[in-house]
Amino acid sequence: MNIVVLVKQIPDPEALVAIGGDGVSLAIEPKFAMNVFDEFAIEEALRIKARHTGKVRVIALGSGKAIEVLRTGIAMGADEALLLEDEAFLDGDGYATAFVLSRAIAQEPFDIILCGRQAIDDDRGEVGQMVAQFLGLPHVGGIVKLDVTDGRAVAEVAVEGGQETVEVPLPALFTAQKGLNEPRVPLITGVMKAMKAQIARLTAADLGLAPAQAGRSGAKVKVVQYSLPKKKPAVQIISGEPREAAMEAVRILMDVEKVF
Amino acid sequence: MDFALTEEQEFFKKIITDTVDRLIVPKAREIDEKEEFPRELWREFTGLGYLGLRYPEEIGGMNADPVTAMIFYEQLARGSVGFAQSVIMNALMGTYFIYRFGTEEIKKRCLYPAMRGEKIATMCFTEDQSGSDLAATRTRAEKDGSDWVLNGTKMWITNGPIADIATVLATTDMAKGAKGLNFFLVEKGTPGFSPGQVLDKLGCRGTVTGELVFDNVRIPAENLLGTEVNKGVEYLSEILDEVRTMTGAMALGIAQAAYDEGLDYARKRVAFGKTIGSYQLIRAKFADMATEMEASRLMVYYAAWRIKEKLSCRKEAAMAKMFATETCLKVVDEVTRIWGANAFAHEYNPQRYFRDARFLLYGGGTHEIIKDFLGRMIIGKH
Numbered sequence: 001m002n003i004v005v006l007v008k009q010i011p012d013p014e015a016l017v018a019i020g021g022d023g024v025s026l027a028i029e030p031k032f033a034m035n036v037f038d039e040f041a042i043e044e045a046l047r048i049k050a051r052h053t054g055k056v057r058v059i060a061l062g063s064g065k066a067i068e069v070l071r072t073g074i075a076m077g078a079d080e081a082l083l084l085e086d087e088a089f090l091d092g093d094g095y096a097t098a099f100v101l102s103r104a105i106a107q108e109p110f111d112i113i114l115c116g117r118q119a120i121d122d123d124r125g126e127v128g129q130m131v132a133q134f135l136g137l138p139h140v141g142g143i144v145k146l147d148v149t150d151g152r153a154v155a156e157v158a159v160e161g162g163q164e165t166v167e168v169p170l171p172a173l174f175t176a177q178k179g180l181n182e183p184r185v186p187l188i189t190g191v192m193k194a195m196k197a198q199i200a201r202l203t204a205a206d207l208g209l210a211p212a213q214a215g216r217s218g219a220k221v222k223v224v225q226y227s228l229p230k231k232k233p234a235v236q237i238i239s240g241e242p243r244e245a246a247m248e249a250v251r252i253l254m255d256v257e258k259v260f
Numbered sequence: 261m262d263f264a265l266t267e268e269q270e271f272f273k274k275i276i277t278d279t280v281d282r283l284i285v286p287k288a289r290e291i292d293e294k295e296e297f298p299r300e301l302w303r304e305f306t307g308l309g310y311l312g313l314r315y316p317e318e319i320g321g322m323n324a325d326p327v328t329a330m331i332f333y334e335q336l337a338r339g340s341v342g343f344a345q346s347v348i349m350n351a352l353m354g355t356y357f358i359y360r361f362g363t364e365e366i367k368k369r370c371l372y373p374a375m376r377g378e379k380i381a382t383m384c385f386t387e388d389q390s391g392s393d394l395a396a397t398r399t400r401a402e403k404d405g406s407d408w409v410l411n412g413t414k415m416w417i418t419n420g421p422i423a424d425i426a427t428v429l430a431t432t433d434m435a436k437g438a439k440g441l442n443f444f445l446v447e448k449g450t451p452g453f454s455p456g457q458v459l460d461k462l463g464c465r466g467t468v469t470g471e472l473v474f475d476n477v478r479i480p481a482e483n484l485l486g487t488e489v490n491k492g493v494e495y496l497s498e499i500l501d502e503v504r505t506m507t508g509a510m511a512l513g514i515a516q517a518a519y520d521e522g523l524d525y526a527r528k529r530v531a532f533g534k535t536i537g538s539y540q541l542i543r544a545k546f547a548d549m550a551t552e553m554e555a556s557r558l559m560v561y562y563a564a565w566r567i568k569e570k571l572s573c574r575k576e577a578a579m580a581k582m583f584a585t586e587t588c589l590k591v592v593d594e595v596t597r598i599w600g601a602n603a604f605a606h607e608y609n610p611q612r613y614f615r616d617a618r619f620l621l622y623g624g625g626t627h628e629i630i631k632d633f634l635g636r637m638i639i640g641k642h
Binding site for chain 1: 267268270271272274275278282283307308309310312313317322533
């Protein structure tokens, strides 16, 4: 069972983020973390491997710093890691990223692709589906359970008010939702292996891509502007007797805020 | 000059930071409040293999260099000092002499299980009348045939009351002072070896600290940890710099934990219609804290680098320990001011950092002793 896991390095949830002067770039404090949904994906891949044997290959697209999430994957137990690193890959949208990832995935035979249901930095939640589309695979989004047998997979997906169970032939792509598993904490033996691991790197040329097909040039979606949410007005305290205060609150809601 | 961590060290820092955040930070308050050794966390954390950090890979360790070890000590202390003390005692002082001088039999029985967290190790220096003044050690070791017989009482022993294996400092001849000292291995269950009083402490309350009593404890010749008799102080000097620098690293960790909470509070707490972080006096506090923490961090990691490069480090380690500790004490104090009265409530963490940081004043040598040592070293004997 060959399993590919797509991982993304994102700004640490506590990193400071500011909008650049041009309004379309972000200045992000250089503190990084692995996207939490991708951790579920790696954990699931390792559990499948433990049940069925095989190989777990972790792939990330990003700059050199992204090597840390790949090493984390190896520390957790992944067998191989691949960094897609090229100036031409940067600043792409979900489409351009999914396109490059799908090319890299297709280089080796695989049975299962796992990734997070969304990255918690831009929250778009589109790369997994697009990779499946580029590779012509079934896609099951937001799984909370996965069982694999004889070339087929049964997955559970949380839906409003219940659970949906679906079956797909392999190879297929699944995106991981919270609740799928509890990612392991790496053992020191894994950490040591990861520290010494040589991480393979591929460029656009290695994947047979022209720079125009990837990154900013290959993107279909362009950021026009970032803006901050409107500041919430200060809390207004209505003083007086409860009855009068309540009437005043209703008056404000109806006449001023016009919520009714 | 090169101030950068290697890619491997950066990665280790990332992993240990995440591991501490995930396993230790959420339990830190409970560890402090319950004031008991967190056995479940101990099993969970030590099961990952970190206790063998400093030891060779061939025996299940990681062969980490001193800089990497310092990252480990710093991050652990950031999570919970009480827990960090227990772990570091096991990983460094409590096992070092067994690793260095133990027979293969002793290593199989004591070191390897301690590296796996199955046995809890400690080192016993302090007595009620001696701490930094090692030459005043009164615990006696007398030769009887080929055996040694130990008598005395140790105090302030980290992990002491729960220890399975103890490295005990004892004198063969009090008249010889520091030149009569030796380390002996004593295992739990040896007749005459028993825990005494457990101390009720201001901080580091997750660590069990207390008294150990040695009443005619008979141990075989191979339990003398050393190739020669009366060389204890010489052997101690092999890890003294790392122990002192480690204390500095723990100071960095506590300071960072307090600073992070102070920063979070300064960004959120509103007074007079503005966040308090927008006031100059609060900003000044962060400028000072950040500057002194930066200086402390450079000193600690510089000392660690000197140990790694096998350069003399007695002075640098002592300075790093003292400076980082004083910085930490200042930071935990400032953070309680930034938090205002909330820092006085047990409900929040700043009071814990404030209490925990005090232990740094004594561990690794009091600053009175360190200043005297440094002054003598600088001025020379006159």
